[in-house]
Amino acid sequence: xxxxxxxxxxxxxxxxxxxxxxxxxxxxxxxxxxxxxxxxxxxxxxxxxxxxxxxxxxxxxxxxxxxxxxxxxxxxxxxxxxxxxxxxxxxxxxxxxxxxxxxxxxxxxxxxxxxxxxxxxxxxxxxxxxxxxxxxxxxxxxxxxxxxxxxxxxxxxxxxxxxxxxxxxxxxxxxxxxxxxxxxxxxxxxxxxxxxxxxxxxxxxxxxxxxxxxxxxxxxxxxxxxx
Numbered sequence: 704x705x706x707x708x709x710x711x712x713x714x715x716x717x718x719x720x721x722x723x724x725x726x727x728x729x730x731x732x733x734x735x736x737x738x739x740x741x742x743x744x745x746x747x748x749x750x751x752x753x754x755x756x757x758x759x760x761x762x763x764x765x766x767x768x769x770x771x772x773x774x775x776x777x778x779x780x781x782x783x784x785x786x787x788x789x790x791x792x793x794x795x796x797x798x799x800x801x802x803x804x805x806x807x808x809x810x811x812x813x814x815x816x817x818x819x820x821x822x823x824x825x826x827x828x829x830x831x832x833x834x835x836x837x838x839x840x841x842x843x844x845x846x847x848x849x850x851x852x853x854x855x856x857x858x859x860x861x862x863x864x865x866x867x868x869x870x871x872x873x874x875x876x877x878x879x880x881x882x883x884x885x886x887x888x889x890x891x892x893x894x895x896x897x898x899x900x901x902x903x904x905x906x907x908x909x910x911x912x913x914x915x916x917x918x919x920x921x922x923x924x925x926x927x928x929x930x
Contacts, residue, residue, distance in 0.1 A: 705732040707769055708852055708883040709754070714763035716749055723749045725907035726763075731885065731900075733768070733851075736878050738898035738915070739887040742929055745904045747887050748784070751856050754885075755781055768851065777805050780850035782858055786841035790830035794821060794840050797829060798847060805848050815843040818876070820869055834861030842870070846877060853877060854885045859893055871897055891925045903928050 709731040716724040723746045731737045741747050752758045754765060756775075772778055788797045798812045816822040819839040824832065832840065838861045845853060855874070859867050874897050878884055888894050894901055895915060902912035905928075915921065 705734055706771075707731070708733040708735065708767070709885075710764070710766040710769075711754075712764040712766070714750075714753065714765065715761040716746075716753060716758070717761055723907055724753065724760075727904075727908050729902065729909050729912065731883060733883050734878070734881070735900050736874060736884045736886060736898045737912075738894035738901035739885060739904060740889075740891065740894055740901060740925065740928070741904035746907045747904055748856070750904065751781070751783055751854060751885075751887060754854065755779070755783070757783075772851070777848040778851045779854070780845035780848065780852070781854040781856070782838075782841040782845045783854070783856045785860075786837040788829045788837065788840060791828060793826050793828055794832065794836075794843075795825040797840065798844055801844055801847055807848060811847055811849075812843075815847045816840075818846065818873055819843045820866070835863060835866050838862055839866070842873065846873075846882075849880070850882060852883050852885070854887070856887045857889065858886070859888060859890050867893065891922060895922050895925065901925070 707730055711727055711729040714724050714727040739747055753760050795812060802812050813822060816825050819842050821836055821839045821843065824836060838858065842858060858870060862870060874884055886894060886898055899915050900912060901915055903910045
């Protein structure tokens with residue numbers, strides 16, 4: 704049996720009188736590429752922020768790698784919402800901030816940028832980056848330390864079809880190296896292409912989690928959840 708990369712037990716989060724996450728339970732095993740899907744307002748962004756400790760939970764437990772995680776900042780990487788960088792700095796200079804925080808090297812920075820296809824733009828100011836390039840830079844930042852757990856929140860935003868195909872390759876490459884990945888997206892076709900398991904989040908709870916099927920009907924089944 705694989706180690707549990709992430710275990711969430713009875714997680715609760717409210718804003719005022721509005722309950723957003725309602726006793727949520729979830730287990731993701733090490734090595735999974737887990738697709739998190741659900742309608743707008745289901746609580747996906749809130750759940751991601753809770754996992755990353757960007758907001759405080761009301762109650763419940765979030766356990767990483769059965770409490771064997773040694774360095775959260777280095778071992779959990781993430782891209783969330785719209786990428787935010789210093790426009791007056793180059794892509795390399797932006798990543799250098801995180802390189803220094805994590806005691807990494809220039810080789811780590813260039814390796815991450817090479818993997819995401821923006822090595823040639825490392826010395827260009829981010830203000831000149833397209834949305835797709837900023838998304839690639841965000842993914843570079845997320846994989847900089849070769850994390851054990853990677854959370855990608857709407858990573859295909861701003862990417863053209865070629866870049867989306869390249870993103871699939873990046874995710875598969877990282878997964879083959881042992882990274883567990885949570886892939887949050889409205890793009891159900893990409894979830895089907897990329898993930899080997901998926902869960903449906905609605906009304907603040909994971910309604911079910913199951914393995915991704917290979918059949919053409921799998922996408923239809925996923926789409927029917929939103930009807």
